[in-house]
Amino acid sequence: MSHDDRRPRRHPMRSVVICAAGFVALGAGAGIYAQASGDFNPKITIIEIMDSMVMPNAQIVWDAVSYDVTDKGEKITGPKTDEDWQKVRWAAVTLAEAANNLAVPGRTVNKPGVKPGEGELAPEAIQKLIAANRGAWVAHAKVLYESVSEAIRAVDAKDLDKVSEAGGNIDSACEGCHLQFWYPDQNKPDQNKKK
Ligand code: HEC
Numbered sequence: 001m002s003h004d005d006r007r008p009r010r011h012p013m014r015s016v017v018i019c020a021a022g023f024v025a026l027g028a029g030a031g032i033y034a035q036a037s038g039d040f041n042p043k044i045t046i047i048e049i050m051d052s053m054v055m056p057n058a059q060i061v062w063d064a065v066s067y068d069v070t071d072k073g074e075k076i077t078g079p080k081t082d083e084d085w086q087k088v089r090w091a092a093v094t095l096a097e098a099a100n101n102l103a104v105p106g107r108t109v110n111k112p113g114v115k116p117g118e119g120e121l122a123p124e125a126i127q128k129l130i131a132a133n134r135g136a137w138v139a140h141a142k143v144l145y146e147s148v149s150e151a152i153r154a155v156d157a158k159d160l161d162k163v164s165e166a167g168g169n170i171d172s173a174c175e176g177c178h179l180q181f182w183y184p185d186q187n188k189p190d191q192n193k194k195k
Contacts, residue, residue: 042107047123053098058170060091061151065164078160085155088163092151095170099145103138120183129181140177147173 065078079085109130110123121129130137147169154162179186 057095102141144173
């Protein structure tokens with residue numbers, strides 16, 4: 001399966017400029033770690049959203065369908081009861097809303113001073129990268145949202161192959177954002193099995 005078509009698209013320049021201007025205006029008064037005022041409370045960090053909402057729910061979607069090679073050929077296993085399907089759907093719905101949450105302005109990446117792993121940017125560097133490329137950040141969140149919407153439609157159709165395919169696209173969406181904002185130095189697609 002090709003994931004190329006799921007690569008984050010460029011935002012029209014105009015929306016990038018408007019978003020960036022909004023971010024700068026917000027940051028000017030209160031600094032880069034400030035909370036945005038307005039309709040959202042962005043106190044929870046991006047890394048907390050990754051660990052509490054994004055990762056566990058993506059895992060449920062990825063684990064929903066498995067392919068095993070047996071003596072009789074390939075065997076595909078998926079949710080069986082309506083309740084099983086419901087659990088996968090709820091995970092996908094939560095993941096979709098987690099994607100929306102990533103686009104909330106003014107969110108801090110992580111506590112400042114946290115030591116990055118090898119090949120990863122420090123939280124302060126990621127924060128600056130997001131501030132300078134907010135249009136791309138939001139575009140990655142939207143790509144994730146779209147791939148998860150595809151998973152929700154596949155769950156509603158109880159189509160195992162499509163759930164699996166959407167899972168692959170979700171994976172690419174994670175990877176696309178991580179490659180630009182978390183470990184941009186590892187930009188050879190095949191060396192990036194980290195998530
Ligand atoms: C819009 C951008 C974006 C998207 C989309 C995204 N991530 Fe992340 N993710 C980040 C950033 C930035 C970090 C690094 C935060 C840091 O190191 O401070 C991160 C970190 C993580 C971490 C590390 C958490 C930790 O405690 O070390 C995990 C796990 C993770 N993401 C999983 C995922 C999965 C799974 C997906 C897709 C379902 C995903 N992410 C989609 C931006 C994104």
